[in-house]
Each structure stands twice: as C-alpha cells, then as structure tokens.
Amino acid sequence: MSKNVTITHPTGILKGSIQLPASKSEANRALIIAALSGEEAEIHNLSEANDTQLLQKLLKSADETIDAEDAGTVMRFLTAYYAITGQKKTLTGTERMCQRPIKVLVEALRELGASIDYLKEDGYPPLKLNGFTSNGNGKLKVRSDISSQYISALLMIGPLLPTGLELELDGKISSRPYIEMTLALMQQFGVTADFTENIIRVPAQKYKPVVFSVESDWSAASYWYSMVALAREADITLLGLKEGSLQGDNAIVEIMSRLGVYTEFVPNGIRLIKEHQEKKVAFDFSDCPDLAQTIVALCAGLGVTLEMTGLESLRIKETDRIQALQIEVLSMNTSLEEITPGVFRMEPGILTSKELTFRTYQDHRMAMAFAPLALLQPVTIQEPEVVRKSYPSFWKDLEKAGFDLIFDA
Ligand SMILES: O=C(O)C1=C[C@@H](OP(=O)(O)O)[C@@H](O)[C@H](O)C1
Numbered sequence: 001m002s003k004n005v006t007i008t009h010p011t012g013i014l015k016g017s018i019q020l021p022a023s024k025s026e027a028n029r030a031l032i033i034a035a036l037s038g039e040e041a042e043i044h045n046l047s048e049a050n051d052t053q054l055l056q057k058l059l060k061s062a063d064e065t066i067d068a069e070d071a072g073t074v075m076r077f078l079t080a081y082y083a084i085t086g087q088k089k090t091l092t093g094t095e096r097m098c099q100r101p102i103k104v105l106v107e108a109l110r111e112l113g114a115s116i117d118y119l120k121e122d123g124y125p126p127l128k129l130n131g132f133t134s135n136g137n138g139k140l141k142v143r144s145d146i147s148s149q150y151i152s153a154l155l156m157i158g159p160l161l162p163t164g165l166e167l168e169l170d171g172k173i174s175s176r177p178y179i180e181m182t183l184a185l186m187q188q189f190g191v192t193a194d195f196t197e198n199i200i201r202v203p204a205q206k207y208k209p210v211v212f213s214v215e216s217d218w219s220a221a222s223y224w225y226s227m228v229a230l231a232r233e234a235d236i237t238l239l240g241l242k243e244g245s246l247q248g249d250n251a252i253v254e255i256m257s258r259l260g261v262y263t264e265f266v267p268n269g270i271r272l273i274k275e276h277q278e279k280k281v282a283f284d285f286s287d288c289p290d291l292a293q294t295i296v297a298l299c300a301g302l303g304v305t306l307e308m309t310g311l312e313s314l315r316i317k318e319t320d321r322i323q324a325l326q327i328e329v330l331s332m333n334t335s336l337e338e339i340t341p342g343v344f345r346m347e348p349g350i351l352t353s354k355e356l357t358f359r360t361y362q363d364h365r366m367a368m369a370f371a372p373l374a375l376l377q378p379v380t381i382q383e384p385e386v387v388r389k390s391y392p393s394f395w396k397d398l399e400k401a402g403f404d405l406i407f408d409a
C-alpha cells in the first residue's frame with residue numbers, strides 16, 4: 001500500500017473516454033432487494049466498489065459476526081435485513097463506523113418487533129440482533145433529517161411486514177433523491193409504494209425476480225466534471241450514464257453548467273465540453289451531499305466564491321467532511337467558514353505553493369475531490385487506496401487521461 005501519490009498533468013489537455021464504475025447505491029439496493037425476494041435475480045454491471053463487493057460477500061456469509069467496514073449502506077441496510085429475516089448476528093464496522101449514529105433505525109426496527117442490543121455505546125454500532133417477532137403494527141414516525149439510509153433500509157423490508165409499512169417522515173427530508181431511488185428500485189422489482197407529502201406507504205407484497213442493470217455512478221462522474229473545468233482544453237466522454245437517472249447526483253449537470261462544463265447526452269453516455277464559468281455561485285447540497293467536496297475543491301482551484309447550505313449530514317459521513325475540508329483548503333490560502341448557522345462561505349485565495357499535499361481522512365471523496373487540482377500544479381494525495389470504497393480504478397483512469405502518477409512505497 002502506498003502512502004502517497006503525486007500527480008501531474010504534462011499538457012493540461014484532456015481527451016478520451018472513461019468507463020465509470022457502477023453506482024454502489026443502486027447496486028446495494030438491488031442486492032438487498034434480490035436477497036429479500038428469496039429468488040434468483042439477475043443483476044448486471046454490479047459495482048466493483050468495495051462497498052458493493054463487501055455487501056455481496058456478507059449476504060452469503062454464515063458467520064455470526066458481520067463486519068460492514070466503512071460502508072454506511074452496508075451497515076444500515078443489513079441491520080434491517082437481518083432484523084426482518086430474524087437472523088441472529090453481531091454487526092460491527094470500522095472505528096469510524098462505530099461513531100456513525102444508527103439510533104433512528106434501531107428504534108424503528110424495535111418498534112416493528114426486532115430485538116436489538118447495543119454492544120458498546122447506545123445509539124451506535126456494534127449491534128447485536130437477536131430475532132424478530134412482528135407486533136402487527138407497521139405504522140411509524142421516523143426522523144428524516146439525519147440520514148436517508150435509515151429510511152431506505154426500512155422501506156426495503158416494508159413489503160415483507162405482515163401489515164406493510166407506513167412511514168411518517170419527521171422534519172426536513174435530507175438526501176431525498178436516495179429515498180426516491182429506493183422506491184424506484186423496489187418498483188423495478190415489482191413492488192408498489194406511495195410517497196405523498198411526508199408519508200410513505202408500502203403495502204405487504206412480494207418482490208419479483210427481475211433482470212436489473214446498474215447505471216454508472218454520477219458521484220464518480222463529478223470528479224471528471226471538475227477535471228474538465230480545470231483543464232486547458234477538454235473533450236471527455238463518460239460511458240454508461242443516461243438522462244433520467246435514478247441517482248440524485250445527476251444534479252452535477254446543473255451545478256457544473258455554472259462552473260464551466262456543458263453536458264451533452266450521447267447514445268452511450270455523456271460528453272463534457274468546456275464553457276463559460278461564473279465567478280460567484282451558491283448551492284444547496286441537501287439533495288446531493290456527496291457532491292459537496294468536489295465543488296469545494298474545484299471552486300478553491302478556480303478562484304470562485306462559493307456559498308453552501310444543506311451540509312448537515314457531512315459531519316457524520318466517512319469523516320467529519322466539513323472539518324476535513326476546512327483544514328485542507330487552508331493550504332490553498334482559502335478559508336471555508338460557517339457565516340450563519342447552516343450557511344458556509346468560501347473565499348478563495350491565490351495559489352502560492354508549488355506543490356499541494358492533501359490528507360484524506362479515510363474518506364474516498366477527499367482523495368478524488370482534490371486530485372483534479374493536479375491540472376493546475378503538482379498535487380500529492382495521502383493514502384490513495386481510500387478510493388477503493390466507491391471507485392477502485394480511479395487512479396488508473398487518471399493515467400488513461402494523461403496524468404502522470406508516482407506512488408511512493
Ligand atoms: O442511500 C445511499 O445509497 C446513500 C445515501 C446518502 O447518505 P445519507 O442519506 O446518510 O445522506 C449518501 O451520502 C451515501 O453516499 C449513499
């Protein structure tokens with residue numbers, strides 16, 4: 001394992017086609033639903049992302065102790081899956097995973113009839129699942145302002161509950177497109193649901209085995225948008241993306257239309273073309289939190305003033321992403337500050353150092369968000385293997401696009 005990778009781009013001109021990894025969010029929903037259907041489903045283009053490879057492996061495991069590593073969807077979706085299937089398991093994860101809250105989901109599952117104990121701190125993994133006895137009431141009120149993954153996890157087991165599930169979402173609905181993605185995937189597997197205002201109703205029914213093909217990952221695409229915006233010249237095609245995606249991170253199309261990248265949908269993907277860039281932008285990331293790091297790093301590099309809202313969930317992801325960003329942009333003479341509660345502003349400075357080094361905090365998105373800055377000046381990324389969580393071929397793809405990479409031993 002390398003400690004660092006140093007990246008340069010000799011020409012600043014980007015050309016070529018990139019086969020993006022498949023979406024881990026779609027893949028992990030398809031895997032859980034297929035497992036719940038009890039029949040063989042045919043899922044094509046499963047992601048090579050560690051989060052998906054891991055879930056696939058764990059779903060086949062007969063072990064009593066299950067390690068979800070650093071994968072949020074794996075931890076949350078398996079908690080609901082083992083609960084409804086009555087499996088007695090101990091669920092744990094990395095040190096960071098054991099600091100990521102899971103109380104909303106555990107309380108909801110207990111109300112439905114699951115027996116779950118916390119093995120260390122109340123509200124956090126590791127968990128011990130001891131079985132399930134339905135109490136015949138599938139009506140719940142759950143907080144929806146912390147993580148949508150709790151809601152997705154509950155929805156997917158909804159059709160298997162004797163009375164179905166009625167969820168009342170309490171508070172702001174954060175990461176809403178991920179809830180809609182869950183319902184869309186459930187529908188593709190033959191299950192209907194209704195989402196009106198803040199109530200989601202899933203009648204008791206059976207999943208059908210179907211053929212499902214996973215789309216490429218729009219979150220992964222965001223790093224290529226950033227590279228195009230920073231390049232001197234660019235003509236990049238990203239394969240496997242389509243219009244009308246199930247992924248909310250296709251919001252990158254709209255966001256980047258203001259930061260210098262035009263998207264053309266072509267038959268096998270999208271073509272990215274450089275265009276006019278604004279100098280001051282404001283975005284709300286409530287629906288697409290995974291794009292925030294890409295945009296912070298890019299705006300710091302472009303010298304664009306950025307105002308952001310909807311960042312609340314960033315504090316409980318792979319790392320405290322707000323804090324990590326605040327520290328890392330300092331080396332670019334840039335400050336990222338919370339000017340009023342919930343509103344962040346970044347005033348970019350002038351890049352002065354000849355080489356930039358970024359720490360990654362065990363967070364794949366820190367590595368991938370800052371790497372594109374190598375189009376401006378040499379960039380060193382620490383712990384480059386973090387990308388395996390969602391985009392294991394990221395560094396190889398950079399080489400394909402003409403970047404020079406030196407991994408130290
Ligand atoms: O359901 C999903 O696949 C995801 C939901 C989001 O998490 P939150 O709902 O916790 O914001 C997102 O950040 C994560 O990368 C994947």
Ligand SMILES: C=C(OP(=O)(O)O)C(=O)O
Pocket residue numbers: 070071072073074290317318365390
């Ligand atoms: C937050 C992420 O993943 P998860 O919550 O599934 O660990 C992510 O991939 O950016």
